[in-house]
Amino acid sequence: MVNVMPVSRPQARADATREALLDAAIAEFAAHGFEGASTRSIAARAGTHQPQINYHFDSKDELWRAAVDHVFSKLADAVATPELAAFTGGGEITREGFAAVLRAIVRAVSGLPELNRMMVVEATADSDRLAWIVERHTRGIYDLLAGAWRSLRERGIVAEIDETIVYYALIGAATMAYVNAPEARRLVGERVIDEAFIDAHAEAMVTIFLGPEPDPPPATRNR
Amino acid sequence: MVNVMPVSRPQARADATREALLDAAIAEFAAHGFEGASTRSIAARAGTHQPQINYHFDSKDELWRAAVDHVFSKLADAVATPELAAFTGGGEITREGFAAVLRAIVRAVSGLPELNRMMVVEATADSDRLAWIVERHTRGIYDLLAGAWRSLRERGIVAEIDETIVYYALIGAATMAYVNAPEARRLVGERVIDEAFIDAHAEAMVTIFLGPEPDPPPATRNR
DNA sequence: GACAATCTATATCAAGTGATAGAGAATGGT
DNA sequence: ACCATTCTCTATCACTTGATATAGATTGTC
Numbered sequence: 001m002v003n004v005m006p007v008s009r010p011q012a013r014a015d016a017t018r019e020a021l022l023d024a025a026i027a028e029f030a031a032h033g034f035e036g037a038s039t040r041s042i043a044a045r046a047g048t049h050q051p052q053i054n055y056h057f058d059s060k061d062e063l064w065r066a067a068v069d070h071v072f073s074k075l076a077d078a079v080a081t082p083e084l085a086a087f088t089g090g091g092e093i094t095r096e097g098f099a100a101v102l103r104a105i106v107r108a109v110s111g112l113p114e115l116n117r118m119m120v121v122e123a124t125a126d127s128d129r130l131a132w133i134v135e136r137h138t139r140g141i142y143d144l145l146a147g148a149w150r151s152l153r154e155r156g157i158v159a160e161i162d163e164t165i166v167y168y169a170l171i172g173a174a175t176m177a178y179v180n181a182p183e184a185r186r187l188v189g190e191r192v193i194d195e196a197f198i199d200a201h202a203e204a205m206v207t208i209f210l211g212p213e214p215d216p217p218p219a220t221r222n223r
Numbered sequence: 224m225v226n227v228m229p230v231s232r233p234q235a236r237a238d239a240t241r242e243a244l245l246d247a248a249i250a251e252f253a254a255h256g257f258e259g260a261s262t263r264s265i266a267a268r269a270g271t272h273q274p275q276i277n278y279h280f281d282s283k284d285e286l287w288r289a290a291v292d293h294v295f296s297k298l299a300d301a302v303a304t305p306e307l308a309a310f311t312g313g314g315e316i317t318r319e320g321f322a323a324v325l326r327a328i329v330r331a332v333s334g335l336p337e338l339n340r341m342m343v344v345e346a347t348a349d350s351d352r353l354a355w356i357v358e359r360h361t362r363g364i365y366d367l368l369a370g371a372w373r374s375l376r377e378r379g380i381v382a383e384i385d386e387t388i389v390y391y392a393l394i395g396a397a398t399m400a401y402v403n404a405p406e407a408r409r410l411v412g413e414r415v416i417d418e419a420f421i422d423a424h425a426e427a428m429v430t431i432f433l434g435p436e437p438d439p440p441p442a443t444r445n446r
Numbered sequence: 447g448a449c450a451a452t453c454t455a456t457a458t459c460a461a462g463t464g465a466t467a468g469a470g471a472a473t474g475g476t
Numbered sequence: 477a478c479c480a481t482t483c484t485c486t487a488t489c490a491c492t493t494g495a496t497a498t499a500g501a502t503t504g505t506c
Contacts, residue, residue, distance in 0.1 A: 011483060038462080053464090123403035126405040179343065182347065207382050274497095283494065
């Protein structure tokens with residue numbers, strides 16, 4: 001007389017369906033926006049049928065939320081660098097630490113173009129979805145990067161620029177080439193966004209935002 | 224026995240309708256993408272009825288093209304600076320000339336947020352519309368800016384960064400705050416994108432991309 | 447001011463939308 | 477091997493979409 005509760009016996013194939021739907025959803029939402037992406041096209045891309053979306057996620061809206069969480073967790077994995085961990089742990093960030101974060105961001109966003117495409121498409125108009133995504137995902141990133149810049153600026157390590165301005169300039173400079181990759185391919189061909197481009201882009205971000213290498217430590221020279 | 228051809232007597236009110244539809248279309252396309260924006264919502268925003276779109280523009284697709292041309296002509300007016308004219312006229316661009324172009328770009332895009340919202344939404348997925356907009360509008364801008372940077376770089380005036388990388392970093396840094404203004408308002412409040420922000424942003428762009436002021440001319444000092 | 451041309455408004459169409467109902471197939475604990 | 481549960485698939489719903497047909501109102505030229 002044990003186990004009166006209804007037993008739940010999830011089947012393995014359901015996980016594969018959910019995963020395929022999440023990946024397909026991000027791709028379709030990124031390419032066509034929330035309203036522009038149809039549940040049928042998402043299901044077709046996932047190799048399944050449209051009612052599966054409502055079965056597994058209840059509604060198109062909840063599929064969107066699940067897909068956003070899904071891809072943001074990939075981003076968190078991708079940018080989890082020692083430098084970032086040290087900074088979030090309360091340590092004072094250094095010029096080289098911020099440079100490492102910049103490089104990690106470029107590498108991460110270049111590998112997750114759908115995330116930033118979806119973000120930029122959602123952020124162009126106010127909505128309940130935007131409110132949700134800002135409070136759940138964006139604000140933490142903003143606080144982190146803006147706080148790091150403010151700290152560097154107050155110690156005279158970087159230029160005297162407002163942290164909000166830097167935040168949007170930085171995000172824009174880091175993501176635009178990958179967000180607009182279809183355009184970039186038409187403009188300059190396939191060479192865009194290969195490995196060499198990404199590496200050069202990462203170094204360019206460091207040069208642009210942190211300026212030339214600082215003076216060597218004044219160890220024996222000064223005094 | 225003159226004028227056998229059917230006379231055309233366009234009425235004045237038609238212009239007002241077309242203009243209202245173009246403005247409404249840009250706003251709706253920018254906010255929801257091409258598929259996401261409905262002709263009924265566009266017509267409602269323009270204060271008219273949905274079949275007017277087909278009467279005046281034949282199809283949703285041609286309305287989109289007309290709206291894009293409409294807003295790009297506004298951009299051309301906004302960035303028509305003496306410095307840009309001198310450069311396009313074949314002159315060699317200077318550091319200060321490029322700085323003036325950067326400031327003009329920031330001012331222009333901050334005043335035409337719908338243009339860059341629409342651009343970034345379209346450029347996230349390949350399509351006939353993207354091909355059209357690239358060949359008709361984007362490529363000229365790319366050639367101009369990339370060429371200017373290459374010229375400055377070859378003369379040692381700016382950092383050694385590939386011009387394609389600079390182009391996307393520059394466009395991203397210049398536009399992201401305005402493209403994502405709805406998000407920015409949720410993140411940091413209404414102060415974003417006021418006049419002071421735009422001015423500071425323009426100066427920040429100069430600092431970031433052109434670096435610190437160059438050494439004073441070596442007039443009497445060197446030799 | 448007549449009146450043909452131009453523009454606007456209403457009604458409606460076929461196609462596509464997200465969602466649901468329910469039959470059918472696959473799963474896994476016993 | 478059974479068989480209740482879980483998952484998948486087909487059929488269909490009410491609604492919205494872009495487009496068209498057509499009736500009605502307005503305009504500008506004579």
